[in-house]
Amino acid sequence: MKMIGRRWMAAFGLTLMTAACGTSDPTGAGEEAALIKRAPTLENEFTPVELEATIDNLVAEINKNSIEPMQMTVMLKTLSAFFAPIATGANRAMGELGVTGNVVGPLQQTGDQKADMEGQSRQIKQTVMEGAEGIGISPFGDGNVAALDEAVAKGVHVVTLDTDLASSKRSIYVGTNNKSAGTTAGKTLLALLPSGPGTVVIHGSLDPTWIDGKDRTQGAQGVLEAAGYRTLVRPVTWNQEGEADDVEWMKTQIETAEPPVVGLIGLFDLSYRCAMATEAADKPDLPVVTFDFNPKTVDYMREGRVKATHIQRQYYQGYLVPYILYGIKTLGLEATKSILAPQMVDDSRFNLGLDVVPGNKVDEYNSFLDSIGANQ
Structure with missing residues (x-):
């Protein structure tokens, strides 16, 4: 191990x-224990x-x-x-x-x-x-x-x-809180969408045995469907071998869905596959929002292909x-x-x-992560 x-x-x-650590010296002289002190956190917009x-x-x-x-x-x-x-x-x-x-x-x-x-x-x-x-x-x-x-x-x-x-x-x-996280992400994408009707592709999960994933997905669905959009959910494939399947499925929806696809949202660490699908369908201008800060997601943010991501x-x-x-x-x-x-x-x-990190704030967010020693 x-x-x-x-x-x-x-x-x-x-x-x-x-x-x-400890409350006294070994001689029993009654030396007071040092207080716990946190490492200082630099103030940043994030x-x-x-x-x-x-x-x-x-x-x-x-x-x-x-x-x-x-x-x-x-x-x-x-x-x-x-x-x-x-x-x-x-x-x-x-x-x-x-x-x-x-x-x-x-x-x-x-x-x-x-x-x-x-x-x-x-x-x-x-x-x-x-x-x-x-x-x-x-x-x-x-x-x-x-x-x-x-x-x-x-x-x-x-x-x-x-x-x-x-x-x-x-x-x-x-x-x-996955329900509210999905709701937040749905609202982020909603602000980028044209007026309906339209279809939104969700790279998520409705697996009833994975409550957290289901809650997040349904949170996003609720916001988008309440606004009049149709949603299509692609269950995330976690292994690398499944990447091509995920991308191909989403590409097909972009090319064939009725009403047409107007945006994509990814709810987990492999969200960048949504941007890959728009690229494969030759629709790079479709708005994409994601979750997490995978290096591939960051690359697409720098290219303007991912409009915002959500960090947990x-x-x-x-x-x-x-x-x-x-x-x-x-x-x-x-x-x-x-x-x-x-x-x-x-x-x-x-x-x-x-x-919530806008696509044009990658460097600022990286600076924040660097300040706490937590860049991936």
Whole structure:
């Protein structure tokens, strides 16, 4: 198993203002513990000011108590691409907290949903055996519920991120409110469309077993259909081999749909395939909006082919989870949720919000990501 859970200084070669761990010196002289200090965040037009204020409030409350040791693990579906900024944020937060922690990818990612869930469940059990008091996890699916519930029964605090498992006994989910995210993206595209009638192609998912993807897709559908547009959904094909199929299907709709296609929207990291489809259909002027900040998406933004994208604040997903786990241990679950209340959409879900990045703001957004060390 590849372990990358290192202090921010070791992992990324940056100096942070971090706190020492422990509440007293070994002689019992009563030396006060150093306070937790966050690395400063430079103000930028994309800085999530309200989110930053909530994190500051959580740190302030933690600092009113004795600093305690804690062991935690953050488990991600992979350590690269979309998940790289999540790993960056988690490593930084654990460094600031001074906890014993690591960020890990899967033991072996096979691409088979069932096999990946089984592998992650084994990983959860092993982490608990090794003494973890907190687990942050991006679960592969419902097959992980039993292992997580078993961990909770043993006193381990669990926070999900990116993908929720509401049916489990996890304490809090940190990530995108997918229904509202889809609605936001739909409104972004709607502002670019000509008057109807028209058809909009959605690169999304209506798979009932993937609630997050379905919610996001239906959020976009709702906005566009309420405005009088017909929608056609192409289920995203996640493997690289499926790229040609995705592009060909969308190209065919652009060429044949009635009423004609007037725009495309991609709702996941492979959104750039929408721009590829307009290129293949020789309709490069069709408006396209996307999700995430895949390098290929960025290239199309620079070319003016993607008009805007929506970023899920992956860095903050990773950064918040260790602080929430530590808050639950030291302050208690209800006190922690009370501090997080400005972004809580219900009793257990924390909504990070979205960064909406216009196509002409790529450099400015890259500068923001660079300022927090979170460029993909």
